[in-house]
Amino acid sequence: MLTVDALKAYGANTEEGLARCLNNEAFYLKMVGMMKDDTHAQALTTAVAEGNLQAAFEVAHALKGSLANLALTPALNAVTDILEPLRRREERTDYPEMAARVQREMDRLQTIIRG
């Protein structure tokens, strides 16, 4: 069962995330729980592999919104790192690597959520 402590151990800024949910722990955990089957990381990996920077940007942007609001810091940092060069449509060779990092952090998060 997902707990605030588990998220804290994951590296989430749970204090900030809870505050955004008016300190309603059940609501916060419910929101985080909605990330359980999130597929944005996979979509990001695919878009980057295809060289579709626009699609990659949109996916990263969407994912960042949820992660930021819930203060899920490790995944948030990973997606922020790839989002900024994507916003500028920079041609880079390390996108697959950065996408893989996002995928790893999301996998870690989803493992915690699934308990």
Place this chain on the structure above:
Amino acid sequence: MDANYGRINGLRRQLLIVDDDPISRAILGNLIGDAYDIAYAENGREALNWLERASRTVSLVLLDLMMPVMDGVETLKRMKESETLRQIPVIVLTSEGDAEAETLRGGATDFITKPYKEEIVRARIARTIELVEDRQIIQTVETDRLTGLYSKDFFFEYASAMVEAHPGIVMDALVLDLDHFHLYNEMRGRAAGDQLLCALGDAIRQELSGTIGIGCRCQADTFFVYIEHTDAHASILERITARVTEAVNGMARVRMGVCTRTDITSDLEGRFDRAKSACNRIRGDYLHALAYYDDSQYEQDIHAQRLINETKEALRSGQFKVYYQPKYDITGSRPTLMSAEALVRWQHPEFGIVSPGLFIPLFEDNGMIRALDSYVWKTAARQVAEWRKRYGRVIPVSVNVSRIDLFDESLLERLNNIREANELPPEALILEITESAYTEDTEQAIAVIASLRAAGYRIEMDDFGSGYSSLNMLLHMPVDALKIDGAFMRAISVREKDKWLIATLVDIARHLNVPTVFEGVEEEQQVSMIREAGGQIVQGYYFSRPLPPEPFEQIIEKDIKEAEQC
């Protein structure tokens, strides 16, 4: 935080959150759901569909930018293009670095950045709703919806600010009014009336264009203009009249009252009161369409206002005295007392006797005439009852029924109550109704007068000959006597043509099967002339001036004595 923060005037506002991310939607909804009713949409298209149905009830849209199907920028663009949606404020939800500037240029009212910070979210939403609603209220009350000119309150607000901002500039207060606007409205319809008002509003706006002056529609067909001092008021009026006449394709008479800056004794509103007073002075005066407020009018106005203010106290403390002027039947061998007319006098503690010619028009204007009429009716009825008790005969007294009384649904009841309280038959009170009441409000007047007659009251048409009764109209008038206007008596002499005039008036009455009452008769020759012409009843100084009850009793006693001798 106080859960009432989102309530303005106690109302819970409705907001729409548009965001494709369910987590962001839910978190934002949770942040503000205690204070607002929240609706959700996943993309711009869904939002527009919902807004079309709820455009009148929604207070704010919180709009994410990056969404599938229709993004925020496109949604905002379509809202601003829509007549019904463009007034709804939009706050854009953005991540740092997104296109805040672009969306603000596109019509967004504000933006909130993600991730959300509770206090900022709440404060920006509350402030935006308040500002937009305040602006809408100001727009609603600032201008007159029909003409687009300022409303009265804002006019005075801005005019005062203008005075303060330009203390050296000399300004004039102008009041413009349309003659017989209510008739224009009735005859041509409300839409045509509105068109006329708009035409006058437009003409004023044109006149003010390029000046520092401002204008407003004060009420109905009265417009105020505050304009830099000029001596060319006549030209202004001419131009405005020409524009109005052209716009409505017909005759519309605009009149204008002016209070110039030479009058510095009163405040801004006072100066417009004075300009209005000047404007009222020339109502119906076809020779003058422009009038200036001056000192003599100021004195008159102050005097009139004092009288108006003191009316209630005067009624309460019995300052109004009822006098009686006898009416004599001159058809027999000797004049016999037939009836009397009750005439009111105001015994003012400071001014002495105030002429009815001065206070009656004031009371007719402000509606106090109804209270005064009732007072006179009651006093007269009590007097008739007292004389009946003392002399064993009913001496009918005629009382005035003002035009305004004819529109009072309780008129008959008021009269009956007074009569019954004194146990008098209806014939004891004769009702004098001025000719102009018949001619100006024909249908209403005839219906009411017919009902009074049906209840047994006798009606005298007062001031006959001063108005414009057509002979044809007279045939259908419910009337029991024609009372010839006193002006006829003052004007005539014993010349042949005057005799002919009197004979004609008597003839008209004969055709209507009613007697004539001549008032203002002062000389014996006039009585002879009336008698020769076949006139029946005479009232005037020749027999007696109006008298208080006690001296009048001597007249009754004299009549009784003469009757006994005969």
